[in-house]
Amino acid sequence: MKSSTELQSTPPPLSRGKRWAWLALAYASLAVGLLALVIPGIPTTEFILLSAWAANRSSPRLSAWLARHRVFGPMLHNWHNGRVVAHKAKLSASLAMSACLLVMLWTVPHRWVIVVAAIGMAIGACWMWSRPESVDEARARAPQAGQ
Known part of the structure; x- marks a missing residue:
């Protein structure tokens, strides 16, 4: 039997519609984050964090890509290790x-x-x-x- 912490960390399976909604949010926020790299005034970090959060719920492949990315990976690592x-x-x-x-x-x-x-x-x-x-x-x- 799984412990309560294991049950909390495992997200429930998503319906196809919810998965696509999370995926759309992940890609949309990633697009805004990429635009924010070249347009001053738009916060890059927040949109990349949102993209990673949504990707974690919808696309292991996108989530892994963000984690390994040269620019976004360190940002996500810092956030996950102390909200740095x-x-x-x-x-x-x-x-x-x-x-x-x-x-x-x-x-x-x-x-x-x-x-x-x-x-x-x-x-x-x-x-x-x-x-x-x-x-x-x-x-x-x-x-x-x-x-």
């Missing part, structure tokens, strides 16, 4: 958000739109900068077992 966001990723995301905010200041006529976007960017940046920058740092932050 590398310093370089934090810096580039912060610079991209700042650049987008400047462009918005020059081009968007409605100040409320800029304020809402700035608040969203600030919340995202605060969350991102609160994440550990290395697996070792994540382990140091984690509560010790038995305490």
Whole structure:
């Protein structure tokens, strides 16, 4: 008989329709993540994480490809090993958000739109900068077992 942790980690079999929906989400978020590599202001990491999450539910092949990918693999490894966001990723995301905010200041006529976007960017940046920058740092932050 399987333990309760084994039962929780094994996803239930999906119907064909649900599998295709998860697969569509995986590929759509991967496409947005790829676009985000060249378009400033779109968060790459979040869309790749979403793609990996959906691929894990629908396509072992896509999931394995993402895990082995030269660019996305380390990002996914870091996330799975302590919710780590590398310093370089934090810096580039912060610079991209700042650049987008400047462009918005020059081009968007409605100040409320800029304020809402700035608040969203600030919340995202605060969350991102609160994440550990290395697996070792994540382990140091984690509560010790038995305490």
